[in-house]
Amino acid sequence: MxxxxxxxxxxxxxxxxxxxxxxxxxxxxxxxxxxxxxxxxxxxxxxxxxxGGQNVYFPMGISWRASQRDLQIYEEFDGRNHSALAKKYNVSLQWIYKIVRTMRKEELQAKQHTQA
CATH class of the missing domain: 1.10.286 (GTP Cyclohydrolase I; Chain A, domain 1)
Structure with missing residues:
Protein backbone atom coordinates (compact mmCIF):
# COMPACT_ATOMS: atom_id res chain seq x y z
CA MET A 1 0.00 0.00 0.00
CA GLY A 52 15.62 16.03 -6.89
CA GLY A 53 15.40 19.57 -8.27
CA GLN A 54 16.41 18.56 -11.79
CA ASN A 55 14.33 18.68 -14.93
CA VAL A 56 14.31 15.14 -16.23
CA TYR A 57 13.40 14.29 -19.82
CA PHE A 58 12.25 10.80 -20.70
CA PRO A 59 12.82 10.04 -24.38
CA MET A 60 10.20 8.14 -26.33
CA GLY A 61 12.67 5.28 -26.69
CA ILE A 62 12.48 5.04 -30.47
CA SER A 63 16.17 4.23 -30.92
CA TRP A 64 16.10 1.78 -27.99
CA ARG A 65 13.10 -0.05 -29.46
CA ALA A 66 14.76 -0.08 -32.88
CA SER A 67 17.94 -1.58 -31.43
CA GLN A 68 15.87 -4.22 -29.62
CA ARG A 69 14.11 -5.01 -32.89
CA ASP A 70 17.45 -5.18 -34.73
CA LEU A 71 18.81 -7.60 -32.14
CA GLN A 72 15.71 -9.77 -32.51
CA ILE A 73 16.10 -9.74 -36.31
CA TYR A 74 19.76 -10.74 -35.99
CA GLU A 75 18.91 -13.56 -33.60
CA GLU A 76 16.27 -14.88 -36.02
CA PHE A 77 18.53 -14.53 -39.06
CA ASP A 78 19.61 -17.92 -40.43
CA GLY A 79 21.49 -16.79 -43.54
CA ARG A 80 18.62 -17.46 -45.94
CA ASN A 81 15.58 -15.71 -44.47
CA HIS A 82 16.19 -12.08 -45.42
CA SER A 83 12.85 -11.74 -47.21
CA ALA A 84 10.82 -13.39 -44.46
CA LEU A 85 12.38 -11.12 -41.84
CA ALA A 86 11.74 -8.02 -43.95
CA LYS A 87 8.09 -8.99 -44.25
CA LYS A 88 7.74 -9.96 -40.57
CA TYR A 89 9.26 -6.71 -39.28
CA ASN A 90 7.81 -4.50 -42.03
CA VAL A 91 11.18 -3.19 -43.21
CA SER A 92 12.90 -3.29 -46.58
CA LEU A 93 15.12 -6.13 -47.71
CA GLN A 94 18.03 -3.65 -47.86
CA TRP A 95 17.36 -2.72 -44.24
CA ILE A 96 17.64 -6.38 -43.20
CA TYR A 97 21.00 -6.62 -44.98
CA LYS A 98 22.16 -3.45 -43.21
CA ILE A 99 21.04 -4.72 -39.79
CA VAL A 100 22.81 -8.06 -40.28
CA ARG A 101 25.98 -6.33 -41.50
CA THR A 102 25.95 -3.88 -38.56
CA MET A 103 25.26 -6.56 -35.96
CA ARG A 104 28.03 -8.80 -37.36
CA LYS A 105 30.45 -5.87 -37.23
CA GLU A 106 29.50 -5.11 -33.60
CA GLU A 107 29.82 -8.78 -32.68
CA LEU A 108 33.28 -8.96 -34.26
CA GLN A 109 34.40 -5.79 -32.47
CA ALA A 110 33.16 -7.17 -29.15
CA LYS A 111 35.07 -10.42 -29.70
CA GLN A 112 38.24 -8.52 -30.61
CA HIS A 113 37.86 -6.38 -27.49
CA THR A 114 37.65 -9.42 -25.23
CA GLN A 115 40.67 -11.05 -26.87
CA ALA A 116 42.86 -7.95 -26.61
Whole structure:
Protein backbone atom coordinates (compact mmCIF):
# COMPACT_ATOMS: atom_id res chain seq x y z
CA MET A 1 0.00 0.00 0.00
CA UNK A 2 1.32 3.46 -0.88
CA UNK A 3 2.04 5.42 2.27
CA UNK A 4 -0.76 8.01 2.77
CA UNK A 5 1.81 10.72 3.49
CA UNK A 6 3.66 9.92 0.25
CA UNK A 7 0.46 9.90 -1.78
CA UNK A 8 -0.84 13.24 -0.52
CA UNK A 9 2.44 15.17 -0.45
CA UNK A 10 4.37 13.50 -3.24
CA UNK A 11 4.44 15.25 -6.58
CA UNK A 12 2.33 13.55 -9.21
CA UNK A 13 5.38 12.29 -11.13
CA UNK A 14 6.78 10.49 -8.08
CA UNK A 15 3.43 8.97 -7.17
CA UNK A 16 3.02 7.69 -10.73
CA UNK A 17 6.62 6.44 -10.79
CA UNK A 18 5.97 4.51 -7.60
CA UNK A 19 2.79 2.98 -9.04
CA UNK A 20 4.40 2.07 -12.38
CA UNK A 21 7.39 0.47 -10.67
CA UNK A 22 5.08 -1.51 -8.38
CA UNK A 23 2.99 -2.69 -11.35
CA UNK A 24 6.10 -3.70 -13.29
CA UNK A 25 7.64 -5.50 -10.32
CA UNK A 26 4.40 -7.44 -9.77
CA UNK A 27 4.29 -8.44 -13.42
CA UNK A 28 7.95 -9.30 -13.89
CA UNK A 29 8.70 -10.95 -10.57
CA UNK A 30 5.27 -12.10 -9.42
CA UNK A 31 5.91 -10.50 -6.03
CA UNK A 32 2.96 -9.92 -3.78
CA UNK A 33 1.31 -6.49 -4.23
CA UNK A 34 2.45 -5.12 -0.84
CA UNK A 35 6.12 -5.91 -1.45
CA UNK A 36 5.90 -4.54 -5.00
CA UNK A 37 4.45 -1.27 -3.66
CA UNK A 38 7.28 -1.05 -1.11
CA UNK A 39 9.76 -1.42 -3.98
CA UNK A 40 7.88 1.24 -5.98
CA UNK A 41 7.99 3.66 -3.04
CA UNK A 42 11.69 2.97 -2.46
CA UNK A 43 12.52 3.65 -6.12
CA UNK A 44 10.50 6.90 -6.13
CA UNK A 45 12.19 8.07 -2.92
CA UNK A 46 15.61 7.18 -4.33
CA UNK A 47 14.88 9.16 -7.50
CA UNK A 48 13.89 12.13 -5.30
CA UNK A 49 17.30 11.95 -3.67
CA UNK A 50 19.26 11.36 -6.87
CA UNK A 51 17.39 13.66 -9.28
CA GLY A 52 15.62 16.03 -6.89
CA GLY A 53 15.40 19.57 -8.27
CA GLN A 54 16.41 18.56 -11.79
CA ASN A 55 14.33 18.68 -14.93
CA VAL A 56 14.31 15.14 -16.23
CA TYR A 57 13.40 14.29 -19.82
CA PHE A 58 12.25 10.80 -20.70
CA PRO A 59 12.82 10.04 -24.38
CA MET A 60 10.20 8.14 -26.33
CA GLY A 61 12.67 5.28 -26.69
CA ILE A 62 12.48 5.04 -30.47
CA SER A 63 16.17 4.23 -30.92
CA TRP A 64 16.10 1.78 -27.99
CA ARG A 65 13.10 -0.05 -29.46
CA ALA A 66 14.76 -0.08 -32.88
CA SER A 67 17.94 -1.58 -31.43
CA GLN A 68 15.87 -4.22 -29.62
CA ARG A 69 14.11 -5.01 -32.89
CA ASP A 70 17.45 -5.18 -34.73
CA LEU A 71 18.81 -7.60 -32.14
CA GLN A 72 15.71 -9.77 -32.51
CA ILE A 73 16.10 -9.74 -36.31
CA TYR A 74 19.76 -10.74 -35.99
CA GLU A 75 18.91 -13.56 -33.60
CA GLU A 76 16.27 -14.88 -36.02
CA PHE A 77 18.53 -14.53 -39.06
CA ASP A 78 19.61 -17.92 -40.43
CA GLY A 79 21.49 -16.79 -43.54
CA ARG A 80 18.62 -17.46 -45.94
CA ASN A 81 15.58 -15.71 -44.47
CA HIS A 82 16.19 -12.08 -45.42
CA SER A 83 12.85 -11.74 -47.21
CA ALA A 84 10.82 -13.39 -44.46
CA LEU A 85 12.38 -11.12 -41.84
CA ALA A 86 11.74 -8.02 -43.95
CA LYS A 87 8.09 -8.99 -44.25
CA LYS A 88 7.74 -9.96 -40.57
CA TYR A 89 9.26 -6.71 -39.28
CA ASN A 90 7.81 -4.50 -42.03
CA VAL A 91 11.18 -3.19 -43.21
CA SER A 92 12.90 -3.29 -46.58
CA LEU A 93 15.12 -6.13 -47.71
CA GLN A 94 18.03 -3.65 -47.86
CA TRP A 95 17.36 -2.72 -44.24
CA ILE A 96 17.64 -6.38 -43.20
CA TYR A 97 21.00 -6.62 -44.98
CA LYS A 98 22.16 -3.45 -43.21
CA ILE A 99 21.04 -4.72 -39.79
CA VAL A 100 22.81 -8.06 -40.28
CA ARG A 101 25.98 -6.33 -41.50
CA THR A 102 25.95 -3.88 -38.56
CA MET A 103 25.26 -6.56 -35.96
CA ARG A 104 28.03 -8.80 -37.36
CA LYS A 105 30.45 -5.87 -37.23
CA GLU A 106 29.50 -5.11 -33.60
CA GLU A 107 29.82 -8.78 -32.68
CA LEU A 108 33.28 -8.96 -34.26
CA GLN A 109 34.40 -5.79 -32.47
CA ALA A 110 33.16 -7.17 -29.15
CA LYS A 111 35.07 -10.42 -29.70
CA GLN A 112 38.24 -8.52 -30.61
CA HIS A 113 37.86 -6.38 -27.49
CA THR A 114 37.65 -9.42 -25.23
CA GLN A 115 40.67 -11.05 -26.87
CA ALA A 116 42.86 -7.95 -26.61
Missing amino acids: IEPQFRSKGPELLVELSQHVADTVKTVTELDPQTAELVGNAVAKHMMTVW
